[in-house]
Amino acid sequence: MFENLTEKLSSTFKKLKGHGRLSERNIEETLREVRMSMLEADVHFRVVKEFLEKVRQRALGREVQESLTPAQQFIKIVNEELTRLMGGENSEMDLSGSPPAIVMLVGLQGSGKTTTAAKLAKYLGQKGRKSYLVPADTRRPAAIEQLKVLGEQLGVEVYDSRGKGDPVKICRKAREEAEAEAKGIDTLIIDTGGRLHIDEELMGELERIKEKIEPREILLVADAMTGQDAINVAGRFNEALDIDGVILTKMEGDARGGAALTIRALTGKPIKFVGTGEKLGALEPFCPERMASRILGMGDVLSLIEKAEAVVEQKTAEELARRVQRNLFTLEDFREQLRLIRKMGPLESLVEMIPGAGKLMKGVKDLRPAEEELKRTEAIINSMSRKERVNPSILNGSRRLRIARGSGTRVEDVNRLVKNYQQTKKLIQRMNKSGVKGIPRGIMPF
Amino acid sequence: MRILGGFFKRLQKQEPEEGWRKSLKEGLAKTRRALVEGVDDLIKRRKEIDQGVREELEELLIAADIGVKTSGRLLETAQEMVSKQESAGLGLLKEYLKEAIKEVLVGKGKGLEIGVEKPLVIMMVGVNGVGKTTTIGKIASQFSAKGLKVMLVAADTFRAAAIDQLRVWAERAGAEFISQQPGSDPAAVVFDALEAARARGMDMVVVDTAGRLHTKTNLMDELKKIKRVMGKKLPGAPQEILLVLDATTGQNAVPQAKLFDETLGITGIILTKLDGTAKGGVIVAIANELTVPIRLIGIGERIEDLREFDPEQFVEALF
Numbered sequence: 075m076f077e078n079l080t081e082k083l084s085s086t087f088k089k090l091k092g093h094g095r096l097s098e099r100n101i102e103e104t105l106r107e108v109r110m111s112m113l114e115a116d117v118h119f120r121v122v123k124e125f126l127e128k129v130r131q132r133a134l135g136r137e138v139q140e141s142l143t144p145a146q147q148f149i150k151i152v153n154e155e156l157t158r159l160m161g162g163e164n165s166e167m168d169l170s171g172s173p174p175a176i177v178m179l180v181g182l183q184g185s186g187k188t189t190t191a192a193k194l195a196k197y198l199g200q201k202g203r204k205s206y207l208v209p210a211d212t213r214r215p216a217a218i219e220q221l222k223v224l225g226e227q228l229g230v231e232v233y234d235s236r237g238k239g240d241p242v243k244i245c246r247k248a249r250e251e252a253e254a255e256a257k258g259i260d261t262l263i264i265d266t267g268g269r270l271h272i273d274e275e276l277m278g279e280l281e282r283i284k285e286k287i288e289p290r291e292i293l294l295v296a297d298a299m300t301g302q303d304a305i306n307v308a309g310r311f312n313e314a315l316d317i318d319g320v321i322l323t324k325m326e327g328d329a330r331g332g333a334a335l336t337i338r339a340l341t342g343k344p345i346k347f348v349g350t351g352e353k354l355g356a357l358e359p360f361c362p363e364r365m366a367s368r369i370l371g372m373g374d375v376l377s378l379i380e381k382a383e384a385v386v387e388q389k390t391a392e393e394l395a396r397r398v399q400r401n402l403f404t405l406e407d408f409r410e411q412l413r414l415i416r417k418m419g420p421l422e423s424l425v426e427m428i429p430g431a432g433k434l435m436k437g438v439k440d441l442r443p444a445e446e447e448l449k450r451t452e453a454i455i456n457s458m459s460r461k462e463r464v465n466p467s468i469l470n471g472s473r474r475l476r477i478a479r480g481s482g483t484r485v486e487d488v489n490r491l492v493k494n495y496q497q498t499k500k501l502i503q504r505m506n507k508s509g510v511k512g513i514p515r516g517i518m519p520f
Numbered sequence: 521m522r523i524l525g526g527f528f529k530r531l532q533k534q535e536p537e538e539g540w541r542k543s544l545k546e547g548l549a550k551t552r553r554a555l556v557e558g559v560d561d562l563i564k565r566r567k568e569i570d571q572g573v574r575e576e577l578e579e580l581l582i583a584a585d586i587g588v589k590t591s592g593r594l595l596e597t598a599q600e601m602v603s604k605q606e607s608a609g610l611g612l613l614k615e616y617l618k619e620a621i622k623e624v625l626v627g628k629g630k631g632l633e634i635g636v637e638k639p640l641v642i643m644m645v646g647v648n649g650v651g652k653t654t655t656i657g658k659i660a661s662q663f664s665a666k667g668l669k670v671m672l673v674a675a676d677t678f679r680a681a682a683i684d685q686l687r688v689w690a691e692r693a694g695a696e697f698i699s700q701q702p703g704s705d706p707a708a709v710v711f712d713a714l715e716a717a718r719a720r721g722m723d724m725v726v727v728d729t730a731g732r733l734h735t736k737t738n739l740m741d742e743l744k745k746i747k748r749v750m751g752k753k754l755p756g757a758p759q760e761i762l763l764v765l766d767a768t769t770g771q772n773a774v775p776q777a778k779l780f781d782e783t784l785g786i787t788g789i790i791l792t793k794l795d796g797t798a799k800g801g802v803i804v805a806i807a808n809e810l811t812v813p814i815r816l817i818g819i820g821e822r823i824e825d826l827r828e829f830d831p832e833q834f835v836e837a838l839f
Contacts, residue, residue: 113582182768219680219681219684299647300770302583303770304770324649326736327735327772332770352678
């Protein structure tokens with residue numbers, strides 16, 4: 075549905091053929107693509123602006139890592155900055171202190187407070203805590219009923235607030251009950267009332283609850299599909315209640331969740347959990363990196379980049395790039411490349427990580443033939459002498475026949491390989507002439 | 521032609537009451553403050569339309585959830601108008617923007633009417649938490665008040681207490697109510713309900729379905745089944761499949777509508793919670809990117825705050 079940012083960026087860079095490095099000029103266009111992508115993901119435009127400025131500064135004047143293309147390099151910067159903006163690492167709830175620890179959930183109507191309350195009770199139950207669910211939403215028809223049903227499903231006790239009008243009173247009573255009776259309850263989860271939108275009455279009610287009950291954690295429950303309004307919602311709740319964090323719900327949809335970034339950037343409050351499904355177990359601690367990829371609509375390029383970084387040592391890559399530039403690229407170097415690719419894992423799993431590749435590869439049933447081809451190519455090169463690898467021009471008919479026999483292939487295969495190599499070398503020559511500096515990397519055009 | 525069409529449409533309809541117009545204005549106050557006053561400010565500060573103005577304007581539009589694509593269209597239209605005018609000033613920019621928005625919205629409204637075929641069966645769908653049940657309650661109240669026999673059907677057997685919530689609404693509205701046990705097959709509930717509706721001579725049947733994210737194929741298939749079962753029991757039913765969208769949803773509203781439409785063939789959109797947001801612009805994005813008409817809009821919590829969407833009136837209230 076969304077055009078993939080990585081695809082867009084790659085095509086932007088393709089247009090800029092001949093510019094292997096990040097420069098002022100090619101960055102402008104790519105920054106625009108990132109901007110669009112973020113706005114489409116509902117990130118607040120002010121956040122987008124500041125963010126892009128930061129990326130621009132970091133990207134400019136940065137040397138290109140040899141294992142990555144400029145596009146990948148750029149995405150990596152964008153992603154790292156995004157992750158950093160989102161708080162770097164995930165932050166836990168603090169429920170220490172004398173029990174019962176009180177968690178208060180606030181948020182707009184329909185954001186998923188009640189379901190989240192139940193999910194949280196289950197999550198904490200798995201951590202050995204015993205929760206008491208308190209329905210303080212006295213306005214929505216059947217809200218109390220809903221929490222009761224969920225509590226029953228979980229085997230978690232729910233405070234019976236039926237007919238006790240004032241939410242503050244409900245909360246106080248519930249706490250007394252939790253403290254007094256020997257129920258072993260150590261956590262109170264308060265499901266507060268929501269409104270269609272923020273109004274003074276609601277805020278007043280929540281402030282009173284906060285003051286009287288002194289919750290240890292006030293968490294804002296927000297819908298991942300929220301648009302540009304996220305800033306108002308989070309801002310107002312934070313102003314009135316000084317929230318401790320955010321739970322982002324409905325993450326299993328295809329909303330890209332720019333709201334997460336907006337809220338984090340503009341309130342400085344961490345996102346603590348994400349709701350990822352209708353089942354009560356579908357609550358996970360928040361993972362900034364994953365969210366970053368999602369906002370950008372990136373697929374798992376990052377893992378791919380990580381894999382490349384893991385196998386390609388900086389030095390080796392630099393050495394290779396130098397050789398390529400000086401037109402010294404030999405079959406020896408080529409074999410090194412092949413080995414690196416194979417070190418990264420089976421082709422199939424690599425391809426899966428490329429966004430959009432799924433569609434592209436639909437017609438291809440499996441990649442084993444390609445995998446075989448790689449192996450065969452390597453075998454052919456292995457059967458050459460070092461002299462032949464460094465200087466393939468000496469490969470005459472009898473040498474080729476020997477190599478084919480040695481590698482268990484046919485002479486045609488050897489011929490094809492040599493021809494491809496020569497073409498690639500020509501290509502490199504041409505590129506060097508036109509002033510390309512760090513190319514080519516990664517998979518050679520064989 | 522368009523203008524004439526709008527004129528006749530207005531004549532046919534009863535004159536909109538002053539009260540509604542006022543609440544519409546109030547409901548859109550937040551969006552107006554953010555968008556229209558932003559444009560006013562821009563006009564005051566800048567002399568002519570240049571890249572800077574374009575960008576600021578785009579930001580205003582995007583901040584109102586109009587979306588990147590639709591904002592682009594509006595800007596183009598407005599700029600064309602600017603280039604046609606004689607003076608280079610920005611004075612008319614607001615007018616142009618208003619015209620551009622009108623151009624997108626006109627023809628995208630369509631009320632909810634009961635035809636000759638009875639009962640009119642409406643199936644309500646949407647993602648979780650958009651306000652389906654509440655919207656159904658309001659529709660039931662309004663049509664009941666007109667003296668029609670309305671039946672509400674609780675086919676959301678999944679969400680805890682959804683049945684109770686709908687029952688409360690049915691009681692308030694004085695509507696008939698059909699439900700089964702929580703967790704029962706929604707298609708079966710609907711099948712029985714339509715049988716009862718025919719027997720009792722209902723004018724209108726509104727079916728509440730469980731909220732589901734549009735990306736969940738199995739749950740979307742369940743909706744298809746419910747629809748199929750309705751058609752079997754009562755040929756032609758459901759006459760209306762209405763998608764309820766939350767106005768605070770950002771750009772995801774568009775893929776939501778597209779997927780629901782692909783799966784079910786929706787006949788209209790109901791946009792709720794328009795008053796809660798300064799970002800009422802999502803309605804423009806929806807109108808621009810979808811062919812499905814917008815049937816009703818919700819601008820408040822009261823029953824009468826859910827009304828037919830009239831594009832002209834809407835734009836007038838916004839500006």
